[in-house]
Amino acid sequence: MNSSKSKPLRDRIAKAIKGESTPGVDPEVVRDLAKLLEETGLSEIEIERAGVRVRVARATTVQASSAPQTAQPPPQPAANEPPPEPARKQGTVVTSPMVGTVYLSAQPGAPPFVKVGDAVTDGTLCIIEAMKTMNPVPSPVAGRVAEVYVRDAQPVEFGEPLMRIE
Numbered sequence: 001m002n003s004s005k006s007k008p009l010r011d012r013i014a015k016a017i018k019g020e021s022t023p024g025v026d027p028e029v030v031r032d033l034a035k036l037l038e039e040t041g042l043s044e045i046e047i048e049r050a051g052v053r054v055r056v057a058r059a060t061t062v063q064a065s066s067a068p069q070t071a072q073p074p075p076q077p078a079a080n081e082p083p084p085e086p087a088r089k090q091g092t093v094v095t096s097p098m099v100g101t102v103y104l105s106a107q108p109g110a111p112p113f114v115k116v117g118d119a120v121t122d123g124t125l126c127i128i129e130a131m132k133t134m135n136p137v138p139s140p141v142a143g144r145v146a147e148v149y150v151r152d153a154q155p156v157e158f159g160e161p162l163m164r165i166e
Contacts, residue, residue: 010036013047030056043157044099091166092141096156100130104152112152114163118145125163128156141165 013032033045033056044057096102104112104126113124120139128135143165150162 029054034058042099089146089164091143091146091164093161094125094137094140094163094165096128096158096160096162097137098128098130098135099158100128100135100156102150102152102154102156102162103127103129103134104148104150114145114148116145116148119143120145120165126150137162139165 013029013036029047033047033054037043037045037056037058044055046053046055048054104114106113106127113126114120119142121142122139124136125139125145126137128137145163146166147164148162149164150156150160156162
């Protein structure tokens with residue numbers, strides 16, 4: 001039996017993260033990361049060491065409501081009237097640069113970094129904790145906070161909208 005298979009899953013992943021495994025993409029590490037996704041319920045995980053990056057993600061499915069829904073036909077526009085265009089919200093949507101937990105203030109009970117209506121330039125909008133490291137999320141543009149899409153201490157995915165700045 002291969003000795004790497006007898007080691008616990010977490011030991012093999014830790015070894016790969018530390019760069020102690022063989023260079024290149026080890027298929028066993030990919031399998032172990034996929035197994036870790038299943039165990040933890042995460043949708044993706046990524047590690048990088050010595051220039052080799054391994055990202056494992058799984059497709060998420062949207063579950064339909066079990067209650068029957070009746071189909072309503074869309075309202076028909078009057079003759080010679082163009083269909084209304086959906087209102088597009090103006091501004092820049094700030095998205096999460098990583099998977100982690102978002103914090104809207106520096107510490108529990110402290111006032112938030114920003115709130116709806118605040119003017120921002122290049123300061124910190126929020127903090128994302130990933131692997132026990134606090135990562136500030138700066139404002140990419142100057143403007144005013146129009147909407148905050150997340151709540152304090154909420155888990156976020158990579159690319160998930162956090163705020164909109166006008």
